[in-house]
Amino acid sequence: MKYVENAWYVAGWSSEFTDQPLKVTLLETELVMYRLTDGSVCALRDLCPHKLLPLSMGRVEGDTIQCGYHGTVFNATGHCVRVPGQEIIPKRQCVDTYPVFEQHNIVWVWMGDAALADTDTVFDLPQFNDSNWQAHQGDALHIESNYLNVAENLVDPAHVSFVHPTTLGNAQSEDVPVHVNTDSEQITAWRWIRDAPPVGFFKQLGGFKGHVDRWHYYYLHMPSTAVIDFGSADASLAIAEADREQGMRIFALHFLTPVNATHTIDRWMHIRNRAIDDASIGDRMNELFRIAFDEDKVILEAIQQQETRIAESDNPGPVPLRLAIDKGPNEYRKRIEHLLHG
Amino acid sequence: MKYVENAWYVAGWSSEFTDQPLKVTLLETELVMYRLTDGSVCALRDLCPHKLLPLSMGRVEGDTIQCGYHGTVFNATGHCVRVPGQEIIPKRQCVDTYPVFEQHNIVWVWMGDAALADTDTVFDLPQFNDSNWQAHQGDALHIESNYLNVAENLVDPAHVSFVHPTTLGNAQSEDVPVHVNTDSEQITAWRWIRDAPPVGFFKQLGGFKGHVDRWHYYYLHMPSTAVIDFGSADASLAIAEADREQGMRIFALHFLTPVNATHTIDRWMHIRNRAIDDASIGDRMNELFRIAFDEDKVILEAIQQQETRIAESDNPGPVPLRLAIDKGPNEYRKRIEHLLHG
């Protein structure tokens, strides 16, 4: 399938990269990535042009990587510097390389035209550098579903009451309308559930006794980074929308890596404004996130199975029907189409 | 592939259906089925038109079923009665439904034009309601083969000596010619093996000491229900063909459900005129049937593998060669072709 190539994608957490070759697949393209002697990370196409053996099956020597079949050696800019047994190195014996950027313990790769790779456009959030906030890493969740299905789910507050009834949602929000704003770079969908019992997450981790005001703000950045700003505050405070800081506030971040048409990696983490010195709270949050995101995974994989089944069938199958509650997902699909086909 | 749609197909034994959603696949179409509060069974297309999640992953509430993704609710006639978070329900937010009929602990579904669904045409046998006969349920045998291969096997007495030498056949029948009648709605193939040792089945369950007259009548009803009337009587009685009642007589019933082009469910059971109050005899019969039908399964799956292999090959492959002993199967294929293409 076609992907948005001129974009930064997450290749992994920083901890995944060492001086050993690591195969990473993005947009159906296999890369081999490793750390150079200066500590930076490089990315080469994971394919020796000679016999097509993945370079990740070879070995890193200093800043170079040697193919495991005939010992051909490439440097980090993709140039071949040695062919054992022959003196002339053909020009075509070279491999593609990709811009890499590392920040906040996250490694990004630019998959399109290298001349357009601007590191200023890599996703960032001021709270990463704010000592009143604590970042806490989660997992790399593999989901057998197209990244478009996964991304849609992350700008869709309407599913929370039904898919996550014990953690992130409850019956009080079932019919609360969703607001959507499509005026800026990111798509925003949000709603407030005022003066209702806290959901499981905040009951367990927020220590709320009575009713709370609860908010969910979904920000979807193109092509595949989602920020969910959610939290709760004591209902008696009746805080304004802009004063979410006064409650317990969490940014759940999702970095989606499209592996292929039916496989996405969702690397998730959070940043919070409470218990910032207590790592155990972060771990307990992750436990609840795991429950919730596994609930999404089941749904998203079932949908993919239907889409695949319909696509492989001889008969033209049904296409998803868009409802009013899909304003955010609809805008997202439209923007992706625009990025792909102008 | 194309199937005969205007027909009743077995969706399951009655015991399989409860007030929980059950996914049932017929003719490559996935249905969700459940019992309504009045005890009857309904069948809906197992696909929420919104995001294509199978409705069987949601939950039944009274007579309705709620999608597990966004909480959309459908009633048993396929109409959407609620979309949480929005007031207007689009007309296209509805699902197909299918006529269902339950009789003799068997649930049938009509897969074609509902206006043509006539419950008088559902397969029946007078012995179901005759107190001199006892019905006994068998298994739901999954066979990885096209239903046409399975059905052919059930109007084909010639294979019995070779595939079932220890249970339903023996060497005495190897060269006994087969009669075939194609004059009525069902195709009939039959033969008598007179004055020969009993086969394993009747040796074990009929208590015959000396030679017997043995008969096999295969009745194949379109598109996929088979009745095998088989039995034995003491050879000294020399019974007439019409007097099979005087021997030990069994109707083995096979209800074939085409799941997809390479997967068929064979739900089998029997009705017998001996030991009708002794359920243990029915269980012992089932044990022998299991041995015999597993022998068929091995053959039918091997044939399917060849057919699939040939179909997927670049080279045009061999097509099965029809012999004189195939008169029943040939007529069956011809009738299916006629039902499909007129």
Added chain:
Amino acid sequence: MKYVENAWYVAGWSSEFTDQPLKVTLLETELVMYRLTDGSVCALRDLCPHKLLPLSMGRVEGDTIQCGYHGTVFNATGHCVRVPGQEIIPKRQCVDTYPVFEQHNIVWVWMGDAALADTDTVFDLPQFNDSNWQAHQGDALHIESNYLNVAENLVDPAHVSFVHPTTLGNAQSEDVPVHVNTDSEQITAWRWIRDAPPVGFFKQLGGFKGHVDRWHYYYLHMPSTAVIDFGSADASLAIAEADREQGMRIFALHFLTPVNATHTIDRWMHIRNRAIDDASIGDRMNELFRIAFDEDKVILEAIQQQETRIAESDNPGPVPLRLAIDKGPNEYRKRIEHLLHG
């Protein structure tokens, strides 16, 4: 895919063939093979023309084989000699047969035009019948890779230093140039590594203390038989190329059977001029060969995965880049192309 059909292919070691039916797949064609009462081996297409059941699921009776479905009987020339239940046997009820030749405990089958099957062209080596040499059978190694990839690897001395650093190669040979001769029926690639430490194989089995002269001669016979003449001699002897007999000399034989486009069986064995009465030495050699050939298998299967991935992708993928060290493999591909397309 297309294969060279007018050629002898190894169907198995002699020990694999008995009076029981054996399914053997060559060039995507399934054969059933068994020994006749005179001890010779026959090969029939493994497909009853009636219902396409593999004949290998039936049973051998004397020189004939009976189908397991309807009892049809075929003789070793492929003619049907019995159809139970009917008297006339249709002419088309027959199966293809294939010429078979057995020699040196190896069974060969000719897959093309039987009129061209000349047993004088079956691969042979004088050492098979020479009492100064000892033949020792190895394994049937299944490799999930196209036979062209496997065969290339067997006329490619350049990979040995990198793929087999602990057994058949070492760093001393990395940059030693390869000679290639394409003037005769077989393609020959060879090199000598003079006055260097022995490789693991000869260190363990040759008892060499000091430096040796080591040779590798790769002979590739069309379409898929490889002979590797390799050995070592004390460097102080400074033997001539023609005097390899004076050292420890081994012929490693590889008989490649193309099963299908991504599956090859490599039946390998060796003939040696040392320790010819000590079978345990042969076994120890096999242990080292197993290590080395498993190293090839990993590489060849990874390459096949890339080729398959590229072939199934929507985007035109890279094609292997030929280097100067590929002179042998290049010639091989050219000759195969010529055999296929003239």
